[in-house]
Amino acid sequence: MTDLRTTYLGLALENPLMPSASPLSRDLGSLKQMEDAGAGAVVMYSLFEEEIDLESQLLDAYLTQGTDSFAEALSYFPEAGAYRTGPDAYLEAIRQAKQSIGIPVIASLNGVSSGGWTRYANLIQQAGADALELNLYYLPTDPTMTGCEIDLMYVDLVRQVADQIEIPLAVKLSPFFSAIPHTVATLAGAGAQAAVLFNRFYQPDLDLDSLEVVPRLTLSHRSELLLPLRWIAILYGRVELDLALTSGVHTAEDALKGLAAGAQVVMLASELLQRGIGRLTEIRHEMSAWLEEHEYDSVDQLRGSLSQRNTAEPAAFERANYMRVLGSYSPAHR
Numbered sequence: 001m002t003d004l005r006t007t008y009l010g011l012a013l014e015n016p017l018m019p020s021a022s023p024l025s026r027d028l029g030s031l032k033q034m035e036d037a038g039a040g041a042v043v044m045y046s047l048f049e050e051e052i053d054l055e056s057q058l059l060d061a062y063l064t065q066g067t068d069s070f071a072e073a074l075s076y077f078p079e080a081g082a083y084r085t086g087p088d089a090y091l092e093a094i095r096q097a098k099q100s101i102g103i104p105v106i107a108s109l110n111g112v113s114s115g116g117w118t119r120y121a122n123l124i125q126q127a128g129a130d131a132l133e134l135n136l137y138y139l140p141t142d143p144t145m146t147g148c149e150i151d152l153m154y155v156d157l158v159r160q161v162a163d164q165i166e167i168p169l170a171v172k173l174s175p176f177f178s179a180i181p182h183t184v185a186t187l188a189g190a191g192a193q194a195a196v197l198f199n200r201f202y203q204p205d206l207d208l209d210s211l212e213v214v215p216r217l218t219l220s221h222r223s224e225l226l227l228p229l230r231w232i233a234i235l236y237g238r239v240e241l242d243l244a245l246t247s248g249v250h251t252a253e254d255a256l257k258g259l260a261a262g263a264q265v266v267m268l269a270s271e272l273l274q275r276g277i278g279r280l281t282e283i284r285h286e287m288s289a290w291l292e293e294h295e296y297d298s299v300d301q302l303r304g305s306l307s308q309r310n311t312a313e314p315a316a317f318e319r320a321n322y323m324r325v326l327g328s329y330s331p332a333h334r
């Protein structure tokens with residue numbers, strides 16, 4: 001039997017497959033199912049900066065200005081009640097998850113600005129989370145804001161959060177940086193022990209009939225794997241933190257590719273939402289069978305074997321390959 005055991009963020013996992021943050025972790029029954037299906041660890045759904053800020057604004061309005069202001073404050077956040085559950089419920093969800101399952105529970109905070117909301121990192125630690133994932137989801141729309149300013153904003157935030165906790169910290173990033181290796185290395189220096197690559201941005205669509213902008217949440221496709229795969233292969237061995245792959249993992253082959261690129265763990269959301277938590281078991285079995293068939297003693301042996309550092313063709317990850325790929329197109333591709 002190939003040894004699937006893996007460490008991630010200093011935690012010992014039975015295998016490198018992890019459900020990433022999604023609504024599946026909102027339900028204790030699903031959390032247990034994920035553990036039973038063989039998840040190595042689980043990332044909880046995110047608590048958002050906006051939810052924390054909303055709660056303090058509401059409390060403030062209630063205490064200082066009476067119930068009218070309370071209602072007014074609430075009306076600014078029409079979706080908050082329906083979509084989210086609030087900070088206290090989140091801490092309770094972490095406590096209950098820890099009581100119910102034995103695999104590591106990684107909490108998730110989603111925010112961008114440094115401020116009072118980051119104290120929740122410490123409350124999450126007190127609630128018993130084994131680690132914290134900080135999802136940095138910022139969309140710069142101001143043309144006067146530079147990429148450097150955004151990097152600095154992230155570094156400040158990671159430092160601020162890392163200072164409040166002793167549990168390990170992972171940072172989940174989007175792919176939209178001009179220098180991904182530098183950004184990741186800087187965040188490692190600021191206290192991140194893992195980079196989770198990459199966040200998916202949910203793109204709004206335009207409805208030409210109603211002339212409205214419509215939010216659209218689509219689940220991922222396998223082709224989305226190639227973006228994190230490339231960057232994990234490039235970063236492996238170059239940055240001093242663990243690399244976790246998220247986006248586009250739907251099969252055992254996808255997961256194995258992630259590990260070969262250099263991922264410490266591979267995460268799944270869309271596949272489990274679409275086809276059920278039982279897919280974790282199937283993917284783990286297929287991964288094991290492949291590793292045994294190819295005579296790997298452990299996942300560690302596979303990890304990074306196709307990273308840029310270790311592959312026989314490092315240029316395949318770089319610009320050098322660009323002209324060759326474009327030149328390889330033939331009308332038969334249509």
Ligand SMILES: Cc1cc2nc3c(=O)[nH]c(=O)nc-3n(C[C@H](O)[C@H](O)[C@H](O)COP(=O)(O)O)c2cc1C
Nearest residue numbers: 020021022045046135220246247248249268269270
């Ligand atoms: C319905 C849904 C809800 C999600 N909620 C969160 C969340 O609360 N926090 C977060 O960091 N990522 C969230 N994600 C992103 C996933 O964790 C994951 O990174 C992304 O879907 C890409 O992985 P996949 O291709 O396996 O779906 C969500 C994704 C989906 C589809």
